[in-house]
Amino acid sequence: MAKPPATDADLQSLASRYDLLDDDGGHLTTAQINRLHELKPSIKVLKYFNGLNVYVNSTDYAWIDTNHPDWFLVDGSGNRLYTKANNYDLKPGNSDVQNWFAGKLQAILAVNPMTVSFWI
Secondary structure (H helix, E strand, O other): OOOOOOOHHHHHHHHHHOOEEEEOOOOOOHHHHHHHHHHOOOOEEEEEOOOOEEEOOOHHHHHHHHHOHHHEOEOOOOOEOEEEOOEEEEOOOOHHHHHHHHHHHHHHHHHOOOOOEEEO
8 A cells, every 4th residue: 555645744743853864665745845845944865766677667777778788788698687576677887887877967957956855
């Protein structure tokens, strides 16, 4: 069952009680994080971003599958490795993967550099 979205009352409660939030599940929207900063400008919100795993139905997966299939981690038989169904791992030691990942983070942070910090 999906978790219901946070209400403004929820956000007010969070802002009044915490200086640091971990939004590991990605439940808070950008608008909600902005509201938290309105309520408490010093609050820090840590967002989880795992760019080294890509979902089959994502645009990242489709682009990598078409343009750089060698970026996927594979087993000894050449099968792509995954952490869970439809979530495939990329090669963290590949400099092209690293540059692509760094570019994604830079693009996200360029839009709103003070909104979130990332655990990778």
